[in-house]
Amino acid sequence: MTGPDATAPPAAGPRDPLLLDSQxxxxxxxxxxxxxRLYAPVLSQLGLTYPQxxxxxxxxxxxxxxxxALAARLYLDSGTITPLMKRLENAGLVKRMRDPADERRVRIRLTQAGRDLRAAARKVPGIMLxxxxxxxxxxxxxxxGEMVDTLAAMQAAR
Structure with missing residues (x-):
């Protein structure tokens, strides 16, 4: 087959499991x-990205x-959470420190600026909803929430 139809996918029925909208x-x-994208302009006023x-x-x-613990709560891996925490620390919102009880663990603590930012962030949910x-x-x-619980259980079972 040649021409524009050469790369067209085969005709798909309404129940085709490989349709994008079926996924x-x-x-x-x-x-x-x-x-x-919706949160970005609101959060930029706070100096935060959505993950932050x-x-x-x-x-x-x-x-x-x-x-x-923070990574687990956000369903992130250490390769994602560590740079995120470094950026928040560079912004002066958190402090990273070794856990005195176990030097292998790093603890995250809010700075005063991080605690103060909470007041400004209180407007975000109202704006978004x-x-x-x-x-x-x-x-x-x-x-x-139920879907997240189901997916987390599926991941844990693997």
């Missing part, structure tokens, strides 16, 4: 990208954590 992973990927914001949320919930139906958002959060 659950693509829906998560697209949603994640859109969330990042998530890390700060965890630290605002519970300060003075190990890098491992403005105009959305609260019950629908709560239901979606519940469903996504």
């Amino acid at each position: 659950l992973c693509f829906k998560f990927y697209a949603a994640s990208n859109l969330v990042n 914001y998530l890390a700060m949320l965890v630290l605002w919930e519970c300060d003075d954590q190990t890098v491992g 403005a105009g959305q139906d609260e019950a629908r958002v709560d239901a979606l959060r519940e469903t996504l």
Whole structure:
């Protein structure tokens, strides 16, 4: 076959499991990208990226954590969390230090500037959810939480 149809995929039926829109992973990927783009301008006013914001949320919930605990809470690996913590430290928001009880572990503690940033960040959820139906958002959060739990259990079983 030659011409424009030479590289066209075979005709796909509505139940074709290889259609992009049939992929659950693509829906998560697209949603994640859109969330990042929507948050970016709001978070830039705080001097944070979306991953940094998530890390700060965890630290605002519970300060003075190990890098491992923080990584686990965010479902990140050490290769991702370490540079993220270094950037937050360079921004003056956290302090990294060796755990005196176990020198192999690194602990993350908020600085005063990191604690102070929480007040400014309080506006972020309201901005992001403005105009959305609260019950629908709560239901979606519940469903996504269940999905995260399911995926984490699948990963742990491997």
